[in-house]
Amino acid sequence: MTYIKPNFRHPNLPVNDLGYRKSDYEGSISTLCAGCGHDSISTAIIDACFESCIEPHRIAKLSGIGCSSKTPTYFLGKSHGFNSVHGRMPSVATGANLANRELTYIGVSGDGDSASIGMGQFVHVVRRNLNMLYIVENNGCYGLTKGQDSATADVGSVSKSGNTNAFEPIDLVSTALQMGATFVGRSFSGDKDQLEPLIKAALAHKGFALIDVISPCVTFNNHEGSTKNYRRTREDVEAMPLDFVPMREEIKATYSEGTTKEVCMHDGSVIHLHKANVDFDVHDRVGALSAIQRCKEQGRILTGLLYMDPDSEDFHVALDTVNKPLSRLSEKELCPGSKVLDSINDGLR
Template identity: 65%
Template sequence: MTYVLKPKLHHPMLAKNKLGFTRRDYEGKVSTLCAGCGHDSISAALIQAFFQLDIQPHRVAKLSGIGCSSKTPDYFLGNSHGFNTVHGRMPSVLTGANLANRDLIYLGVSGDGDSASIGLGQFAHVMRRGVNMTYILENNGVYGLTKGQFSATADKGSKAKKGMVNADAAVDTVSLALLMGATFVARSFSGDKQQLTPLVEAAIWHQGAAFIDVISPCVAFNNHPGSTKSYDYVREHNEAVNRLDFWPSRDAITVDYSEGGVIEVPQHDGSIIKLRKLDAEYDPSDKINAITHIAQAAAKGEVLTGLLYLAPDAEDLHQHLNTFEAPFNRLGEKELCPGSALLDKINAGLR
């Protein structure tokens, strides 16, 4: 870890967003992770995304579980709300927080151990329920904090640092999230911020369960030949299906993307998400097609990245439950205790 504080000085021409903040205002403490950790790059992408979206830091709640990845919320958005939960239990705490205050922007940060091993059940259910959140899984395929054992997302046949070969099948969190009903599913790579940052922005904007699996090499324990989660392997096998390089808005987009072709996914709030196609076959609004493609790529040893699925008709938990529009935490005694007369009436209706 680094002992000196990151100097407060910034570039003289550093840009400010609409709120008058610079990107540096979205930083947190200096990372205590190993030098070169992919997670730090993901933190940098998150900082960039929140800065570019002009989001006030106090409007964000960061929730995480246990693990290297779950430490990272300390290293970005230092002025946001944060909650470190019990191992694998971030989804239920996030769900509760979201129910209590639907006005905040929820960011779940987790790792492959936290989400695919101890927290697999919670992971499945938070997707099923469609909690409005951005769920970032920082996926390195090893348990770094306990010195590099295979995690549940390690590919079958991949090699550990000392040479041991993984015999177990991998949990593919992207396919699982799709099956469970997540309405925004993407995969990216910590070493490609140009792809990752717009995906994070779109996920934050998405009103529903948004999941991004970010392959994030563990420099200390999983960045060697034979690993399928190393910088070199991911760079060689990365198959990006599309590029999301603009931010959706109601304004007409005048940029001409003649080469490659553009696919449009209309959203039910009236806006349209546009994606630049890299794979002509790939249609991110077709769930079954997406699942097939992901499985085919995995069979070939390719790492399929980009926005893999975006539901045109996404809904979230509050819509499922038809909850009150105002956040619960802002309701007063009057709204919460309508009086004994009303209670009697309800009781009478149940007799």
């Protein structure tokens, strides 16, 4: 890997509708291992944000601790970032979102961060339907501490040290569905064609959007005994291809009849789901859960958009907060003043 990122960019690089170049969405150079799946996810995030035309400084990126949680440094360098505490990104993201509902929130977590130490916060942020994109970079192991099994490792998967995992994996996608998640997708870091539109759709969703991305660990979990190595993941993925057409764009692509399903989002954007081996309705929570389970029984990993509720109402709606960000309320709006205090005093006599 290189340690120096060239500053040179071709002068004719395309700009998006806001006039930003893709380079405006990039971050520092990655310090992860060469070939790490996480870097592909970072690239997908960069591309998705560029194409979704979100102003970089209107995005806040948050993470917990672990390899995955290091990645926000490697994308969106013009955005504020917060690398918080292990397993606690959901609470920090919740507070941040409460303070300013106008920004776009991207949280990056890992399987250790979300399925073990942060399981409590994970399920509760799902329940609250916080308006954010929550990406789990799922490699089934703890990379930074050198390859211990995580809670998403499959039964029978062998770790680099040779231990065979005996414990049932936690499936974050199924868990999120059971907790009432309003947008749930799964993808594979090696399938950018699917991941990128999925991220775009998740960014357009109003509410909690989970994307669980299988992202093999090249250093500690890419050997033959692992169920999450590149080769097996590629083979086992039951991919449902999709495209995302934002509301402002005319639908150009045409597909032959019967091969595509259109899924409309609240803002008028459309997701095109292409024909896959597994057929189910993405508005049907129970159907999604059973499709995931059926695939699992066949040793397949179902990827794509698994569930979406187009009528989702986020946490702010539940709390009935004002439209203006709480962080921007004026002193006049916040402080009731001395006359009110005098009347409170009177009531206490």
